[in-house]
Amino acid sequence: MKTIALSALGLVSLAGMAHADKTLNPVKIDPLLIDTEPYRFNGVVLTDEVRGSGFVAWNQRAFFTAAHVVSSLGGDDTEATLDWGLPPDWVPMNNSDTADTEATIPSRGYYRFKSYEALAEAQKAVNGSAFSRDVVLGFAFEDLIPGTPAVLNTNGYKDIRGNVTTMITGYPAVNFYTGEDIPGYFLHQTGPGITPYAVDFGRAMRTSLVTTGSGNSGGPLWVQKGASWVASGVLVGGLPSETIVYAFSPDVNALTKSVAPIVKPTPATPVSVGGVGATSFFFPMTKAKKIPDGVARYTDFRFNVSRFEEGAAVTKVHLNLDISTPHQGDLLVVLQGPGGVATIVHKEEGGDEDDLVIDDKDFSEAFSGIYANGPWTVRVQDRLKGDIATVNKIALEIGVDKASGTTTPTP
Structure with a gap:
């Protein structure tokens, strides 16, 4: 069972109140x-x-x-x-x-x-x-x-x-x-x-x-x-x-306008609403795109993040990804954050397995402490010829614990 903490802004009890009937108890x-x-x-x-x-x-x-x-x-x-x-x-x-x-x-x-x-x-x-x-x-x-x-x-x-x-x-x-x-x-x-x-x-x-x-x-x-x-x-x-x-x-x-794109069956691009903040924002891509077959060049899916307070530091990064392919082993996928900080999402694993689906994978540690605002990019290569890979969906979640941006990020 969780403990109960009485917030300074919450309901405050008065000790020693006399016991008596009260309207709407x-x-x-x-x-x-x-x-x-x-x-x-x-x-x-x-x-x-x-x-x-x-x-x-x-x-x-x-x-x-x-x-x-x-x-x-x-x-x-x-x-x-x-x-x-x-x-x-x-x-x-x-x-x-x-x-x-x-x-x-x-x-x-x-x-x-x-x-x-x-x-x-x-x-x-x-x-x-x-x-x-x-x-x-x-x-x-x-x-x-x-x-x-x-x-x-x-x-x-x-x-x-x-x-x-x-x-x-x-x-x-x-x-x-x-x-x-x-x-x-x-x-x-x-x-x-x-x-x-x-x-x-x-x-x-x-x-x-x-x-x-x-x-x-x-x-x-x-x-x-x-x-x-x-x-x-x-x-x-x-x-x-x-x-x-x-x-x-x-x-x-x-508030409802801000949350509306996220709670749709297919998440939509977030909207900017003045005076509203959050600890997490979600950035989706739902328009399918084919990746050049066997070309040693990245196809980039860029998300320009600017929703957080200036100077806010990243504490949470989650990625959803759906790529149709007959061979997972053909694919190299990288997630890159502001300032060029990057981590490998998928590196030609899977051999003959089809379709690369990543469901809400946590990459927070790789980006902890960098600036939240800036360009975030999912980069995809199909490194072997013979079949076509199609990126169907990307959903990137960027979060900070303090929406006020009081932490000091590492560029």
Whole structure:
């Protein structure tokens, strides 16, 4: 079981609160409802140190959670620094004493608002300014839940200010109002009820008479529309007497637009969206190209990487490659990064074996510490005559642990 770390930006308990009934306290849901809406959209989000909640909305391969679930603040109050963690694990529709490891899906990355980092570092304590951008959109290369995702309500910031029925779901580990632990990974709901939210700071919205607990950070705020529930925000913080959510608005379209090319069945070229950052970017090539037969000259497939902060250093390089050929042994394949750093991907191995398929192979060590931005090239030669090789698909993943680019690369 993962440990629980209470982020400085997360939910904070008040010791010594009197025990009393509270409007919209977290209540464990009936297990028979786990496969129904909106409960089936929920999941546990696990990092090495933190347990959080999340939900699948907009796309089956994408989930929302709170930014502070995958980041942490270090340093003192005057020199706080934000570190972004590795992509977390997703555990769909969990409802048991332990997280279902057999159902766990490792996510591949997440996109975030760059402004969150500056807001979080400006004030280390709980504050509305950081909550106003406290959301990330994670993704995987497989469906995170069966069936359609939840509807994304980009008018959430307007809807929750009125007398509408709302509900928060997720996996709290503590009931902050009573101060009692909630063992296991059981899905809870806080509500439904009518509790209007008021603007706290930007898209951070606050209400009283709602309580939940650590572990529920990143869980969804639902708004009831007719017989349906629509995802209208993300739980980001609170106290026993109040709850704060990041409320969805058209701003969140910047995250979905960034992730959209990656989660397609056939990944497309990434788009550049202002104000959005990530720890990994993917660069695909899906237009088939024949390689000259028996010619001692490389055919180059070039990817111009410029998506990271200036000076960011490489920590992750993964390659997917699909080449049709009757003889693998004819092929020489090299991956080259900025500054000419290169590694051999395939060197005429395989003899008479056909088709060279490389599935998500890790070449991180060969490029660790070089600049992430710059030209990356997959170079292919067919060194023996007699048959034609065709490059069908390339997908290159470049990643950095710190999207802020604070590390010092080796040119």
